[in-house]
Amino acid sequence: MSTAALPDAFLQAISEGFPPDFLTREPSELAEYGRDWTRVYAPAPVAIAFPRTTDEVARLLALCNAHRVAVVPSGGRTGLAAGAVAAKGELVLSLRRMNRMDPVDLLGNTVRVQAGAVTEAVHQHCAQHGLTWPVDFASKGSSHVGGNIATNAGGVKVIRYGLTRQWVLGLQVVTAQGQVLELNGALEKNNTGADLRQLFIGSEGTLGIITEATLKLTRLPGKQEVFLFAVPDVAAVLRLFRDARQAPLLLSAYEFFTDKCLARVQRHRKLRSPFDAPSGCYVLVEAEATDAAAVEAWLSSLFERGLVTDGTQAQSASQAAELWALRESISESLSATGLPHKNDISLPISALESFCSELDQFFRARYPSWEICLFGHIGDGNLHVNVMKPDTLEKAEFLAHTKQADHDIFSLVRKYGGSISAEHGIGLLKKDYLSYTRAPAELELLRTLKRAMDPHGILNPGKILDT
Amino acid sequence: MSTAALPDAFLQAISEGFPPDFLTREPSELAEYGRDWTRVYAPAPVAIAFPRTTDEVARLLALCNAHRVAVVPSGGRTGLAAGAVAAKGELVLSLRRMNRMDPVDLLGNTVRVQAGAVTEAVHQHCAQHGLTWPVDFASKGSSHVGGNIATNAGGVKVIRYGLTRQWVLGLQVVTAQGQVLELNGALEKNNTGADLRQLFIGSEGTLGIITEATLKLTRLPGKQEVFLFAVPDVAAVLRLFRDARQAPLLLSAYEFFTDKCLARVQRHRKLRSPFDAPSGCYVLVEAEATDAAAVEAWLSSLFERGLVTDGTQAQSASQAAELWALRESISESLSATGLPHKNDISLPISALESFCSELDQFFRARYPSWEICLFGHIGDGNLHVNVMKPDTLEKAEFLAHTKQADHDIFSLVRKYGGSISAEHGIGLLKKDYLSYTRAPAELELLRTLKRAMDPHGILNPGKILDT
Structure with missing residues (x-):
């Protein structure tokens, strides 16, 4: 993709109104910032912009809108659906330089950060106060808060904490027209019409670009117990789930995998199963338990009631890590074998x-x-x-x-x-299949909203659906 | 308002396509269904429709859209912002007859109900299984689930459970054009583009009419401890809040009131304060506490650290009710005195x-x-x-x-x-003040969405904002 694709007047305005290092067309940067972890589409951006402030984002988008320049917002690029891929000569807007974190508000239990703050950095920033932003998954060392919000990220702790959506109080968003919206501030309750914040959460940068967020925090969890159970099949996995939810536990993870996953983990990572006999399915439970005696009684009853065929409880942090390794090595082991x-x-x-x-x-x-x-x-x-x-x-x-x-x-x-x-998410990778989950009337409403909010289609065009 | 305001062709279509008892123009019904608990606007609906099915709602809205008939959706009419008032000759669409509750899904911990199900009836329906829909407030005996969702209802338990938004998995909504949308089914996770469900939650029936919902349920809470504390002022209320959030408690309410409120409660209800000396502010705390000794140590430390000047813990359910009565009688006592x-x-x-x-x-x-x-x-x-x-x-x-x-x-x-x-909410009552919370760019986006989704402005016109 040649830089000729950017109109001269646009380039002129950029060189006059922005710092010299605002835009790059260096080939290695184009290759790096033109894609995410989805290795399916060849990156082909026309240029990469690195704003430092919301004002720069707003002025850039107003220019892009005026000159019909397509923009792909880019965070930590850990996405798995090609939502942040620029394969068609788009301008990539990287939030990398916007990684400011304000001091933690210890009365409100909130923190305001820019979109480019790295998820794990936010965890560290808050942990010193005994607080956490409970959005947690494998790519947290690279992923950005803005990307977490734009994709409504999930992870292993959703069963306890819910999705990212639940942990965002306020959003600052720049629209396709370059308007800056300050949505909901730091408020828990604000019933003043449709909650516009929700529109931008999970819409993969197709409706606006998130530049700052006020995150809701919670206490760091207490000590976690980790259990691994062997059960014969999926039906048994679900019977145990129903039981565990009524047990004297505060569940923070309920994960399962089959014998085939375990076999590949054992082949690749040489990890040992804690059980002598093989089983059809395995369940990993992580939970806070305040009443050890009650938990012990529950565990015994699982065997008595035939809900599990085998089971073990980690007795130390290293044992807990060993049990988690069985679950967390699956993706890697499947690819390696x-x-x-x-x-x-x-x-x-x-x-x-x-x-x-x-x-x-x-x-x-x-x-x-x-x-x-x-x-x-x-x-x-x-x-x-x-x-x-x-x-x-x-x-x-x-x-x-x-x-x-x-x-x-x-x-x-x-x-x-x-x-x-x-x-x-959908990005480019699942776009052709969207109608399996969204009915025609929903797709039409999604298109109506997109056209109303981004009439020239400059925001992450072609992602999720075509308009 | 004369019924002549309804076009003949519209009335003809109603009489041909709907049951004979579908529409009423009986004056007492017009007065009753034309307003909510906001006693500021005189009710003046042109007629009241009582659909029994989503299909009837869809066909009715398609007709209203074609004939430009304004529609006010109506639930339990317990609103306090005139969101459900029909003061300008609108057709009221009451969801009263749509109160079906499906059996509770005990594996998914969900229940599907029609919009007209009464909040408290849903609580009773679920309690027999040890589950609850934790949306809870004074008007629950009359309010409808559909209204709770359309207003994103809050209440006293928000500090533990969050707003209604958090407890809605799926929505069935009828659009201004009479299209039926099935949004999100019974899914916890569904990252397939903008979450349209969120648009309808809290938009007071201005974007669509909620006809059914799949509610997320949770375990009934354990035994609650109730405390009342005396503190000198608002600063002390907040110092205690920060401390209580770190205490060995799972907070479900943190309520405060001033001495002036207490004085009026005492005048009207003849209730006694549990404290000898008067104080500037009072704090009511309700919480689950699994470790009684830790709670006792925390309580003593409150006095030692000067965080409270007096305090009491309810020793029985009746004492807990007495403490709650001090807080819950305030509204009534202010109006009575x-x-x-x-x-x-x-x-x-x-x-x-x-x-x-x-x-x-x-x-x-x-x-x-x-x-x-x-x-x-x-x-x-x-x-x-x-x-x-x-x-x-x-x-x-x-x-x-x-x-x-x-x-x-x-x-x-x-x-x-x-x-x-x-x-x-905003309804009619707070409309003139909306710009104090929503900036011009937000108001413009709200109008853009409204015009895109309801181009003829038939859905609860004039509520929240004018378009």
């Missing part, structure tokens, strides 16, 4: 058992030689479906098959009222 | 002390003879400011003064980044 095709779906919890059973039947009937590795945050209805390429199949043939299989999987997702993207 | 002018505002918690101090100075300087009764859910930054009419002032003169005073109060609210309506 084969070629996985990934889907990140969600279902109503009450539909999970039937869905998994039909999914199993479908693969057995249509692709009997494929290995399916299931795992996920099952307490939130979130299932990661990983299909492994059989050794006998060429990669291209496998990908052609998975494309077709995705239509079948998503038909099943639709049948059970699920979502084709639980956490990762 | 005088004429209060009410405001329901919110501030960032860290701004409360300065705000209250400036508010006090303002009234002392400008209206020295007025009695100001402050109370509220101070843990959420929510303050009820009640100005009592002095005996020496005529009512009309008082109201003229309060109208002017409101502008001054709201200027102060704006200065501190607060909201002119924490819980009650």
